[in-house]
Amino acid sequence: MRAEVVGVGTELLLGQIANTNARWISERLADIGVDVLHHQVVGDNLDRIADALRHALSRADVVIATGGLGPTQDDITRQAVALVAGATLVRHADLEEMIRQKFAGVGRTMPESNLVQADVPEGARVILPGRGTAPGLVLDVGGVRTYALPGVPAEMAEMMESTVLPELAALAGPAAIVSRIIRCVGMAESRIAELLDDLFRRSDNPTLAYLAGGGEVRVRLTAKATSREEARALIEPVLEEVVGRIGDFVFTTDDEELEEAVGRLLQAAGKALACAESLTGGELGARITSVAGASDYFRGSAVCYTAEAKRDILGVSQETLEGPGPVSPECAREMAAGGRRLFGADVAVAVTGAAGPEVHGGAGPGEVFVAIEAEGVSHQRRLRAPGDREMVRRWAEQAALDLVRRHLEGKPFPAGVVR
Amino acid sequence: MRAEVVGVGTELLLGQIANTNARWISERLADIGVDVLHHQVVGDNLDRIADALRHALSRADVVIATGGLGPTQDDITRQAVALVAGATLVRHADLEEMIRQKFAGVGRTMPESNLVQADVPEGARVILPGRGTAPGLVLDVGGVRTYALPGVPAEMAEMMESTVLPELAALAGPAAIVSRIIRCVGMAESRIAELLDDLFRRSDNPTLAYLAGGGEVRVRLTAKATSREEARALIEPVLEEVVGRIGDFVFTTDDEELEEAVGRLLQAAGKALACAESLTGGELGARITSVAGASDYFRGSAVCYTAEAKRDILGVSQETLEGPGPVSPECAREMAAGGRRLFGADVAVAVTGAAGPEVHGGAGPGEVFVAIEAEGVSHQRRLRAPGDREMVRRWAEQAALDLVRRHLEGKPFPAGVVR
Numbered sequence: 060m061r062a063e064v065v066g067v068g069t070e071l072l073l074g075q076i077a078n079t080n081a082r083w084i085s086e087r088l089a090d091i092g093v094d095v096l097h098h099q100v101v102g103d104n105l106d107r108i109a110d111a112l113r114h115a116l117s118r119a120d121v122v123i124a125t126g127g128l129g130p131t132q133d134d135i136t137r138q139a140v141a142l143v144a145g146a147t148l149v150r151h152a153d154l155e156e157m158i159r160q161k162f163a164g165v166g167r168t169m170p171e172s173n174l175v176q177a178d179v180p181e182g183a184r185v186i187l188p189g190r191g192t193a194p195g196l197v198l199d200v201g202g203v204r205t206y207a208l209p210g211v212p213a214e215m216a217e218m219m220e221s222t223v224l225p226e227l228a229a230l231a232g233p234a235a236i237v238s239r240i241i242r243c244v245g246m247a248e249s250r251i252a253e254l255l256d257d258l259f260r261r262s263d264n265p266t267l268a269y270l271a272g273g274g275e276v277r278v279r280l281t282a283k284a285t286s287r288e289e290a291r292a293l294i295e296p297v298l299e300e301v302v303g304r305i306g307d308f309v310f311t312t313d314d315e316e317l318e319e320a321v322g323r324l325l326q327a328a329g330k331a332l333a334c335a336e337s338l339t340g341g342e343l344g345a346r347i348t349s350v351a352g353a354s355d356y357f358r359g360s361a362v363c364y365t366a367e368a369k370r371d372i373l374g375v376s377q378e379t380l381e382g383p384g385p386v387s388p389e390c391a392r393e394m395a396a397g398g399r400r401l402f403g404a405d406v407a408v409a410v411t412g413a414a415g416p417e418v419h420g421g422a423g424p425g426e427v428f429v430a431i432e433a434e435g436v437s438h439q440r441r442l443r444a445p446g447d448r449e450m451v452r453r454w455a456e457q458a459a460l461d462l463v464r465r466h467l468e469g470k471p472f473p474a475g476v477v478r
Numbered sequence: 479m480r481a482e483v484v485g486v487g488t489e490l491l492l493g494q495i496a497n498t499n500a501r502w503i504s505e506r507l508a509d510i511g512v513d514v515l516h517h518q519v520v521g522d523n524l525d526r527i528a529d530a531l532r533h534a535l536s537r538a539d540v541v542i543a544t545g546g547l548g549p550t551q552d553d554i555t556r557q558a559v560a561l562v563a564g565a566t567l568v569r570h571a572d573l574e575e576m577i578r579q580k581f582a583g584v585g586r587t588m589p590e591s592n593l594v595q596a597d598v599p600e601g602a603r604v605i606l607p608g609r610g611t612a613p614g615l616v617l618d619v620g621g622v623r624t625y626a627l628p629g630v631p632a633e634m635a636e637m638m639e640s641t642v643l644p645e646l647a648a649l650a651g652p653a654a655i656v657s658r659i660i661r662c663v664g665m666a667e668s669r670i671a672e673l674l675d676d677l678f679r680r681s682d683n684p685t686l687a688y689l690a691g692g693g694e695v696r697v698r699l700t701a702k703a704t705s706r707e708e709a710r711a712l713i714e715p716v717l718e719e720v721v722g723r724i725g726d727f728v729f730t731t732d733d734e735e736l737e738e739a740v741g742r743l744l745q746a747a748g749k750a751l752a753c754a755e756s757l758t759g760g761e762l763g764a765r766i767t768s769v770a771g772a773s774d775y776f777r778g779s780a781v782c783y784t785a786e787a788k789r790d791i792l793g794v795s796q797e798t799l800e801g802p803g804p805v806s807p808e809c810a811r812e813m814a815a816g817g818r819r820l821f822g823a824d825v826a827v828a829v830t831g832a833a834g835p836e837v838h839g840g841a842g843p844g845e846v847f848v849a850i851e852a853e854g855v856s857h858q859r860r861l862r863a864p865g866d867r868e869m870v871r872r873w874a875e876q877a878a879l880d881l882v883r884r885h886l887e888g889k890p891f892p893a894g895v896v897r
Contacts, residue, residue, distance in 0.1 A: 066517075072504055077498050082495065089493060107516075111516075238492065238494070252589070268522070338767075340763045340772070341759075341767070344755075345760040362780070364773055417771075419773070445580075446609040
């Protein structure tokens with residue numbers, strides 16, 4: 060079953076809000092095995108809404124429109140649906156009564172204009188609203204099931220859950236789409252694509268897709284079957300194969316963030332972590348503490364943005380600051396050791412480097428050193444991060460967190476330059 | 479000029495990400511007076527991408543496609559554009575060289591598969607990438623200007639700013655929409671709406687809009703005229719009126735972030751700042767150092783997540799930790815004083831509180847204290863922040879940064895609970 064989602068609203072075309080309704084609806088349709096092949100967005104214009112609906116009706120089995128069911132003059136999805144279906148709008152006395160009562164219930168006078176929400180295309184069914192005052196509409200247009208839902212996310216979601224998803228699940232029969240995401244750090248997207256090339260070409264179900272960004276690569280496996288269990292069973296052997304090939308660059312198959320994976324490992328090992336940061340300015344600590352419960356394993360971070368602070372607070376030697384300089388493996392090592400000592404932590408990581416745009420400590424933008432110190436462990440690593448200030452910081456954080464992950468998982472540290 | 483935005487990517491249709499690129503592009507096009515009449519989204523399928531492009535070309539003056547320009551097998555927007563334009567793909571030697579150098583520059587071996595990114599439809603221009611390796615494409619198809627941009631938001635935005643927006647602004651000629659944003663912290667949206675109610679109703683050009691979020695309120699004034707200068711002149715008197723009414727809760731009329739405003743003030747005053755953080759975990763320092771040039775005025779931040787670290791590193795007294803506890807004005811004051819001393823800074827701010835979801839130091843989620851210490855200044859403030867962990871942290875940062883702003887601007891500190 061192929062579905063299409065049509066968003067109606069000039070605010071979407073002005074970029075005032077993102078089309079989160081389409082994202083939410085698509086995700087829920089995938090869960091019940093309905094393919095979404097297109098999204099469209101149009102403004103509050105009768106002809107253009109009607110054209111968009113006709114276009115969707117010409118190629119989909121189900122059309123879900125959101126928005127334009129409110130009481131104001133620019134809410135005209137109702138008219139467009141009627142136009143496309145060749146039906147006239149008829150005022151429903153029971154809807155009129157419901158709307159009047161909703162207003163009375165909150166002690167407000169109802170503007171008469173609100174009653175347009177009681178107008179329904181002849182032959183359409185109505186989905187009664189729980190929250191708002193706008194009823195949803197259901198009708199068949201040339202054999203294509205068509206839903207018109209309110210644009211307010213909570214009102215839309217309520218009708219999807221109560222009516223649309225159960226109806227479509229019944230129509231689609233026993234079918235489900237399940238995705239699993241494999242998240243990797245320290246290996247380039249193109250290298251991963253090379254390693255998986257034959258699987259990508261050969262595997263129809265599950266299919267493979269890549270998504271790179273934020274200093275990591277995600278490999279998504281999506282399977283289709285008659286039940287979620289069966290879809291999961293189709294994914295399992297391919298997931299194992301993919302993880303086997305990418306090896307210890309995989310940090311999770313549970314779609315958790317790297318800081319969540321690190322937190323989980325620290326929690327399990329009963330170890331405490333501290334950081335010493337320069338170019339990341341506190342972002343490393345901020346990411347670690349964005350996870351609820353981080354106080355169980357996180358002690359703190361010394362953000363030392365100046366050479367003096369590195370010396371006075373972290374105990375980086377004057378020799379190191381004057382010799383190899385603040386952007387060096389020596390400085391990273393002494394920062395990590397100082398952070399470990401200062402906070403009395405089991406494990407400490409440090410990041411130092413030049414975020415850009417200017418040269419810092421003799422190093423060009425993107426030059427970063429990360430270091431880890433723990434009982435019997437002292438390792439430093441250089442990386443050249445691409446992009447602007449924000450990207451360099453993000454890459455530096457990923458590399459630092461990955462050192463902690465590898466240490467706790469007993470995996471080897473990759474040497475040299477990493478991307 | 480009518481534009482259409484075509485998003486390419488199966489991840490959009492599976493609902494794994496929202497189409498934020500379309501939102502961002504639409505907002506920027508509105509700024510230069512280009513109307514966006516449609517958005518479309520299609521998956522990674524050659525025929526469907528080509529159909530979507532043809533449909534857009536049939537009704538728009540400008541088509542902007544995003545996504546599908548990466549190096550992997552599912553990136554086929556390049557082929558679809560060539561197909562629709564009736565052009566063959568030709569490998570560009572100079573692009574090949576650029577891509578090889580980008581890999582060499584970060585010390586990585588380039589997988590040969592990456593070179594598909596050097597393929598360009600005959601007759602197309604190329605937008606060179608700063609961040610990623612995917613060039614953007616520009617071509618005219620049947621008289622319609624067509625852009626294909628990468629799907630990674632930062633790479634897309636870079637090419638929009640450098641090339642697409644300036645080109646379209648020039649094509650669109652003398653019609654401009656100009657927006658000015660007044661950003662306020664410490665006053666509720668409903669209070670601001672009350673203060674501006676008559677302006678909101680009366681003013682057609684510029685129009686007023688409110689946007690609340692991230693611990694601040696933005697008032698946007700948007701004027702339309704035949705030139706940017708004329709639009710700006712329409713805005714000016716209304717801007718002054720709005721700023722006059724909201725008073726010292728306005729932190730900028732230049733759409734800068736609060737951390738940028740604070741950086742600008744510190745730079746001008748020649749003062750150095752340090753932080754002491756608990757619940758924000760380093761995010762306060764991270765925000766301050768997200769501004770290029772922060773090393774001129776930022777010394778560092780002591781992120782002390784445990785009571786021991788607050789005592790040992792910041793010198794918070796055992797009495798305070800055992801008496802009023804870590805979430806108290808006393809603790810905030812001693813943290814700020816400790817941070818100022820530790821980093822030898824002119825001004826220091828501290829944040830302590832309970833981010834949630836659990837109770838911390840006897841305080842419920844959302845209970846936060848911020849403090850500022852400077853020569854002759856010692857001020858603490860309690861706030862009750864709404865929402866989840868992330869929102870509470872954000873509100874705490876805003877309140878702390880606002881103390882610095884008010885101190886440097888010579889404005890009074892607001893007392894008591896703030897929302």
